[in-house]
Amino acid sequence: MDRMDKKIIACLVEDGRKSNNEIARLLKISEGTVRNRIRRLTDSGLLKIVGMTAPDALPDQELVLIGVKVAVSKDLTDIAEKISRLPEVQAASITTGRYDIMVEALLKVKSGPIDFLYGSLSRIQGITATETFMIMKSFNKWIIPQSDFTCGKD
16 A cells, blocks of 8 residues: 555545545546556455444444453464454454453343344354453444445345
């Protein structure tokens, strides 16, 4: 990622709906350059453009952090990847400190945490312990909401 890629990303961070033409005009480069660079960044997995919402906008869901300990350190990457693929998970990160992995999950308010911990998360082999932290209020936090809807479908 070079300086121009970072400038293009900065424009998208400011407003993810900015058009390629507008970004090109602001950066004094061609629209084709912007389009090609965004395509290269997204294809390589370095950039993802998504719609996000504030956690407070979802009264039926809550954001939860879960500290995870694993049995064998060599399995950290495999376990973190499996956790990250669970539909409720916003992110799974290998960390230093008290927990091997920190998981950020968006769960249903009523039974979500219990269903997640004793359901999908418990089916992943190698996890020895978890500790759950309920997030009471977030500041400057945006999430990808779970939805029963898909774009263009009823």
